[in-house]
Amino acid sequence: MRSLVPARVHLGPVVLLAVLTLSACLLVGGLPRALQASFDDALHAALRGAPALQTDLLAQVEPPGAPNSLRDPAQFAAADARLRALLPPALRPLVLPAGQGTSHMSAVTYDTPVHGSSGRSYLNVGWLSDADRRVRWTEGRPPGAPGSMTYERESIPVFEAGVSEDTRDKMGLKVGSTQILGESDYAAVKIVGVYAAVDPADRYWSLHSDVVRVTETHPPGSLEVERHATALISAASLTRLDGDDRNLVYTWTLGLDPGAPTSLGTADVEAAITDYERAVTVEPATAAGRYQLNTRLPELLGRFLAAQNTARTVTILVLGGLLAVAAGVIVLAVRLLSERADTALALARARGASLGRLAAAGAGPVALAAVPAALAGYALSWLVPGPPTPLVHAGPALVLAVALGYAAGRPVVAHRAPLSERRDDVAAARPPLRRITMEALVVVLALAGAYLLRSRSLAGEAGDDPFLLVVPVALTVAAALITIRCYPYPLRLLVRLASRGKAAVPFLGLTRAARARPASVLPVLILLPALAVSVFASVISSGVDTAQRQAAWQAVGAPIKVTSRVELPAGVVERVRAVPGVELVVPAQTGQVQLGYTGERAEAIAVDVAAWRRVLEDSPVGLPALPASGLPALVSPELHGRGTMEIGWHARTKITEAGVVTAVPGFFTRGKFLVTPLRVNARPSVNTLLVKGDADPAAVARAVGQPLAVVTSQAAELAAIRDAPLTGTVRTVLGITTVALAAYALVAVVVMLVIGAADRTRALAFLRPLGLSERQARGLTTLEILPLVLVTALVGLGLGLALPAALGPGIDLSSYAGGVAVQGYAPDLAVPLLLAAGLAVAAGLGAYVHTAAGRGRGSGATALRTGDLT
Incomplete structure (x- = not known):
């Protein structure tokens, strides 16, 4: 048989099949690419947002003495070249060349006390190979060559150095002053200039934070502030800087290009870092000593992988459902085309055609429609930006294989015996015991898998656990099987009730629905997962929206928050109150307080809690009320149980524990903290404003x-x-999938109507001569179609709402909600109900229109076969 002839005769089903195949291949080929591109964008954003201290590779050496010290920048450069030669292939494209980005070399001392400061001031000296492009000199001049001086009858080196503006102000250092360093092995630092960072926000400065600002700490058990800073020296000073007299560290920083790594190669990068650390540790490339590799990049990549695995798990569930539904709808379209040729194929089989020839005849028209459409969809998917993944190639191939396989297999199964015809419209077929056993096994395994998934913890393993991928599919299949087997029973009860009435249409319509052919219940396998997955996507999206809003409130603590490192003038509050849209302004004071007379400290905020509660009254976060009398306080769990505490802020004050809070919106989430009334200080030093309004x-x-x-x-x-890359893409994928599944569900309903058109026409042909009106014919068709669709819609809706709870701890979407766990999944039922109701209404309207369209085709007597009236 020639394939072009049946394709031309049945042009409508062929076009439908081509459109379905093209859309399915485009979706399953394009969405994974877009998702993978978002993974790359999210990784690059995470690397750019992280300090260089977390992303760069730091090879460090502590020289044991003067003979091992490096005296010239050329020696540093030679060692740098050797370290780069040791990079594994997976790391070489990711590391920036020397002098670019954050790549540089340095020699810096540490824990160098200022003589006579009693250990309260530390001034280290350091050489940075790229200091000339990192700082600008605002006072004095850059440092020059070192000198010598006599101190306590010993000759000590004098390093010319520059300090940051913050160091000058907080440590009282002036240009021209000299500081003696050390408590035994002395050195002197002569301040010759003051500098400021060219870009203070550059992530580079996380590697040398005390070069641009003073680091202040409170040592345990001490009430005094300890200050650390680093002064910059010239390359010429390396000749006098060695490890004999002071703590010295040489560092070769191999800067990571934040835009170079890809999400697909993350695991390779982690393995390469391990190999590089092993190679660097055993590398005796310099006399300075053994290298030690320091980097936090594996930790950062591990956190990213956890977020990526969660996103991949959720999207694989959704995309897997989309692929299954698309394949099912294509199977329906193939069946529609195949049934149109059943008479011709039965005749060919009766005349001696082989099963292979029947398979070729069935697959030929389908191949003419599906192959070009699949290739076009696959080609169009490459227009979507993003790297290809295995699903990009396997998805379209699977869609095409399903279409061709079903097209070739159905004629072979249907016509394996010549002229073997039977009627399916007289009585419901009784399924064999073997099939019932297999279906029961599927249901039991699905329920057992759901129980195991709920009972064991999957946190952090979402992307690697096959249970999380198998159980939702099993639950969907189990629900579909139960629906197919059980829906006729309530219909038979309705048939009995309808049989007692005088109207024939309800009885006939429900009877035909209860005795539906196997081909009629086949759409359940498409409609149910389509609804379940789309409702699941809607529920997940709604849960993420709720958690995102909570995270935003938790991060800010008010519609608008003003914070300042210094006290805000008194007139600021009044000016803010006068801004259009401001409803309420609550002043607050934040700071660090001393607990008792020890070195223990806690973060604190003094605020009118009652007024702040009014600011938060429309938000998902809040604070408990404080008593009006005394000085009550809300404390963190770490401070719980201490009762009355004395704190040192601007003055010594006693506060009483009045409640425990695990977090303070906009301020504290962990550690030791407390919330007190604003009157805790006699004169509050306001540095925070909490503003309500739009x-x-x-x-x-x-x-x-x-x-x-x-x-x-x-x-x-x-x-x-x-707007985070990963969050936006996941939401987009969920939205596109929901729309696509809804469209496929509607197509499945239409195809179901068309497939049953012949049987329906024959039944109406019998009934119209008996007086069946057009209105009754439309009602009969609607009653035949609607019960199955309604039952499927309800089951799909329930399954979609239950899937998030069934998956339980396997879905951790906190990465897309600002770190707030998505819990409860209390969805907005508007979208799920709209999907289910829309499908039912579409089915009813489709049945109505389908019957109305056949009105004018005569009485239908020609639809009766010879012998049907005997």
Whole structure:
């Protein structure tokens, strides 16, 4: 048989099959690419946002003495070249060349006390190979060659050095002054200049934070502040800088290019770092000593992989459901085309055609439609930006294989015996015992898998656990099998009730629905997963939205928050209150307090809690109320149980524990902290404003008018969470999948109507001569179709709502909600109900229109076969 002739005769089903195949291949080929591109974008954003101290590779050496010290930058450069030669192939494209990005070399001392400071001031000296492009000199001049001086009858080196503006101010160092360093092996530092960072926000400075600012700490058990800073020296000073007299570290920083790694190669990068650490540790390339590799990149990549695995798990579930539904709808379209040729194929078989020839005849028209459409869809998917994954290639191939395999296999099964015809419209077929046993086994295994998934912890293993991928599929199949087997029984009860009435249409319609052919119940296997997956995607999206809003409120603590490192002037509050849209302004003071008379400290905020509760009254976060009398306080779990505590802030005050909070919105989430009334200080030093209203944050910032003040808003924080690359793509994938599945479900309903058109036409042909009106014919068709669709819609809706709970701890979406766990999945039922109701209405309208369209085709007597009336 020639394939072109049946394809031309049955052009409608062929076009439908081509459109379905093209759309399915485009979706299953394009969505994984877009998702993988978002993984890369998220990884690059995480690397760019992380300090260089976490991403770069630091090879460090502590020289044991003067003979092992490096005296010239050329020696550092030679060692740098050797370290780069040891890089594994997976790391070489990711590391920036020397002098680019954050790649540089340094020699810095540590724990160098200022003589006579009693261990409260430390001034280290350091050489940075790229200091000339990192700092600008605002006072004095850059340092030059070292000198010598006599101190306590000994000759000691004098290093010319420059200090940061922050070091000058906090440690009282002036240009021209000299500081003696050390308590035994002395050295002198002559301050010849003051500098400022060219870009203070550059992630580079995380490697040398005390070069640009003073680090202040409170040692355990001490009430004094300890200050650490580093002064910059010239390359010429390396000749006098050695490990004999002071703690010295040489560092070769191999800067990572944040835009170079890919999410697909993350595991290779982690393995390469391990190999490189092993190679560097045993490398005796310099006389300075043994190298030690320090990097936090594996930790950062591990956190990213956890978020990526969660996203991949959820999207694989959704995309897997989309692929299954698309394949099922294509099977329906192939069946529609195949049934149109059943008469011709039965005749060919009766005339001696082989089964192979029947398979070729069935697959030929399908191949003409599906192969070009699959290739076109696959080609169009390459227009979607992103790297290809195995699913990009396997998905379209699987869609095409299903279409061709079913097209070739169905004629062979249906016509394996010549002229073997039977009627399916008289009585419901009784399934064999073997099939019932297999279906029961599937149901039991699905329930057992769901129980195991709920009972064991999967946190952090979402992307690697096959249970999380198998159980949802098993639950969907189990629900479909139960629906197929059980839905006729309630219909038979309705048939008995309808049989007692006088109207014939309800009885006939429900009877035909209860005796549906196997081909009629086949769409259940498509409609149910389509609804379940789309409702599941809607529920997940709704849960993420709720958690994102909570995370934004938790991060800011008010619609608008103003924070400042210094006290805000008294007139600022009044100016902010006058900004249009501001409803309430609550001043607060934040700081660190001393607990008792020990060195123990805690973070604190003094605020009118009652007023702050009014600011938070429409938000998903809040604080318990404080008693009006005394000085009550809300404390963190670490401070719980201490009762009355004495704290040192601006003055010594006693506070009483009045409640425990695990977090303070906008301020504290862990550690030791407390919330006290604003009156805890006699004169509050206000440095924070909590603003309620829909005012413009920019207008609030102008009203504050302080360069050191920072204005943040809950709306901006929420937008930042939602606009993250990974979050946005996951939401987009869920939205596209929901729409696609809804469309496939509607197509399945239409195809189901068309497949049963012949039987329906024959039944109406019998009934119209008996007086069946057009209105009754439409009602009969609607009653035949609607019960199955309604039952499927309800089961799909229930399964979609239950899947998040069934998957349990396997879904951790906190990475897309600002770190807040997505719990409860209390969904907005509008979208799920709309999907289910829309499908049922579409089925009813389709049946109505389908019957109305056949009105004018005569009485239908020609539809009766010879012998049907005998």
